[in-house]
Amino acid sequence: MLDIATLLGAGLLQAFEPLNLMMIFVGCLAGLFIGAMPGLGSVNGVAILLPVTFLVPPTAAIIFLAALYYGAMYGGAVSSITLGIPGASTAVATVFDGRPMAQQGKADQALTAAAVASFIGGTISVVLFTLFAPPLAVFALKFGPQEEFALMVLAFATFIGLGGDDIPKTIFSILLGLVMAAVGFDIISGQPRMIFFDFVELQRGIGFLVLAIGIYGIGEMLWTLENTKGDVRIHAVTSTWKSFKKNLSHVREYLPTTALGSALGFFVGTLPAAGATPASLMSYGLAKTFARDPDSFGKGNVSGVAAPEAANNAASTGSMLPMITLGIPGSPTTAILLGGMIIWGLRPGPLLFTDRPDFVWGLIGSMYVANFVTVALNLALIPLFVRVLAMPFTILTPIIFILCFVGVFATTDRMFDVWLMLLLGLGGYLMRKLNYPVAPAVLAIVLGPLAERSLRQSLISSRGDVMTFFERPISLTCMLLALALMIYPIWLGIRRRRAGSASGTG
Template sequence: MDILASLFNGILVALEPINLGLAIVGVIVGLFVGAMPGLGSVNGVAILLPFTFVIQGFTGGATSPMIFLAAIYYGAMYGGAISSITLGIPGASTAVATTFDGRPLALAGKAHVALVAAALASFAGGTVSNVMFTAFAPLLATVALSFGDPEVFALMLLAFATFVGLGGDDIPKTIFSICIGLVLATVGFDVVSGEPRLIFFDITGFSHGIRFLVLAIGVYGIGEMLWTINTSRYGSSMSNVDVSARAIIDAIKDFRHAWRGTVIGSLLGFFVGILPAAGATPGSLMAYGVAKLTSRNPGEYGKGSIDGVAAPEAANNSASTGAMLPMMTLGIPGSPTTAVLLAGMVIWGLQPGPLLFTNQPDFVWPLIGSFYISNVVAVLINLAFIPVFLWMLRMPFTILAPLIFVLSLVGTFAAYQDMFDVWLMVIVGIAAFFLRLLDYPVAPAVLAIVLGPIAEPKLRQSLLFSDGDFMIFLNRPIAGPITVIALILIFLPLFKLIRDKMRQTA
């Protein structure tokens, strides 16, 4: 009852005119920041962090500035799906998995279905994570602390195991695509030894590695544009997108068919989000893989499955709240964006950690209350703006293609201010186009380059701790069961493939 009373009081503070206004403005800003390729929540929060000092000077406390930044974070999680669905360009790394099925739905003239599913799944994921955050914050913080290097690597291995199903029925090509992603993830300086690795032709631009957004925008911006031009799939279905209120209402009713992906994304996203340094991107990718793995119709994924949109969108919003938990209860950022928020809290004189809930209840509970308010504001604004987003699809492709190209260039340069990355993004896009011509799936490669930099140091640090004994991944109470499940998921499709080949030979 104390928790409910504290939450109720926190929501009342969050509903004060100044805080509610900041939440609305923050959500709108975050929505468009998230939709712009190359920006995302990290850059949006970092850019607007200095502005919060003006807010603090006006309100006289840290609560209102933090509500504003948290609202930007929420809005950006919603906004990342917009460009992924309408243009095929991920607004941020957290929205890459949304592109897999959101873009095919848009190409089939069902962009309104994808946008509604993304908005409602985001709302569901945010609501579930808010409730879990409120009820179980101290307990979940303890669970997060129990995840050491072997447990995190086992979780990443489980994520890789789900990738096998993301490339269709051609398992060898899928594994090859994963290997390409893992190789690209090792380019740059070794995080453990500091030695340079795979710096092709001694080009200094490779020293910082191949950045994920460069790969994502190249594959799903330039690559998708070239693929659309080559196959002429755009057609009249894109120009005849239905923007009527009736179509949106029907799409809201159809969302009930996406309950499976929404549940998976909401729960899995929050669990991955609370792990220190994991964040929303791995959560959304894992949710997509698990949703496909457990689906009764896995063949629909990648062709326009509404569950394929709901799962990653529910996960990235759920994970964004989950990432707040280790930041507030342990003082450990759960994602790059929460690292910026943590810096802001320290600047404002707050001390994140186990005593924050006890010593600063007047800050904590209004902030948690603002999570609920921002979630409601975000879904209402997102649904209201859907006709505007759909209007973009009515533009002729002769205008849309150059727009996609320019946004890809500007988004990549805005993210890193490096022309080498811009050229690399174009080359990656062309390479992705030819891989698709050869019927190689590109999604597993993109996913591998996300989790590779997380999995590799955890693997090596675990082996250093165990003197090279791989049994460390099997004899620990949490890592062991996860590793066994991951190995089963990896080898089971391979056994089925070998069995089918033997039957064909016989």
């Protein structure tokens, strides 16, 4: 316990170093802005801006991206409330009560509640993070390749069992990402694999960033263009110091639901397939169930804004827990962060705590600081953000496209990868329109090389015996959980169909 306090103290000091503090400010600001723009969320911001972070050392870079992740969770509420369009999928639940409140002229109250709830969610989750991360990392130090592989299988199984998307399409997306990760020279045998049409450029493999920027930059903008047609309407927000103080006095009304939503969000956030969106929806449901006046939800209840906002912030912190301690990202955004860490030359996983304590604790310290910075910036700048939202898509869209192109080129130095990004972005958009989930593919291309290596290492050491995954207690547990997660939805589907045909004939 004392150790944690010392390390955390060092981390906090590190967060206050001028460069890191500046990164927190810039990251929070960028995140607030990106989160507030309809159609753009943390994952888009992190994917598009990752290439720029090579300007600074890895610790400052991850602090910037983590602050951006944070800020985007706050920012998402702004467009949910003022536009009635979720700024990101993570802020969907905020619309339910945020929009009615704005229509009643209480937009400022909703925005304040969202900011305060986000702050509470962020604080509770970062404390949980600090308590859970070190023991989990120590525990994970015992993991061999068998456990690593079983854990990754479990991570992908959560998409099938909890993702809620079409099952064969989810499986396809996962496998596609894993296969794309294998393009290029095989690390063990040195043989070239899947060099389509003899493109020499493919020998270096398909970078995860090419896919991530393609999908979350190009694909996402095409998706947004189609769905909003650039047509947005803003509710007026008047915000004065006096009304702000009055709004803060409402905190007691939603404090219990917020605290509950924060804890829930943290734990849901640690699951790779779940993350901030389901966490915020679950938190909303929970707040409604336990409310004294459940009927007022959906008509402008301030708890309905606070509960999901607390949960999505807590989930963003939660998703960093498996990334830092186990090397398994808890969300698409952290998958991209994980890929970034590999580019920076760090090996994500439990060893990070012993090898690079400055990196890990600098990040954790920065999360505490970022929380304060974001809530302050958010409350101070609400009127400005509302004006920024009026920025037409005809300026934003081309700028994002340009940043995607320059960002990909800057990371790989090859025009080939830029064309590949365009192709993957278009493909991702067309597949997403048919309900193929894209997040599993991004997670899979990041984890693919690690998963393949751990599978082959395990099989070599067991001389080809697959039972090796079922003989060690931790990997056995993961494998059984994974199997259950994969079988459960299929079993559920069969049962539902039987019930359906029975009622149809009867």
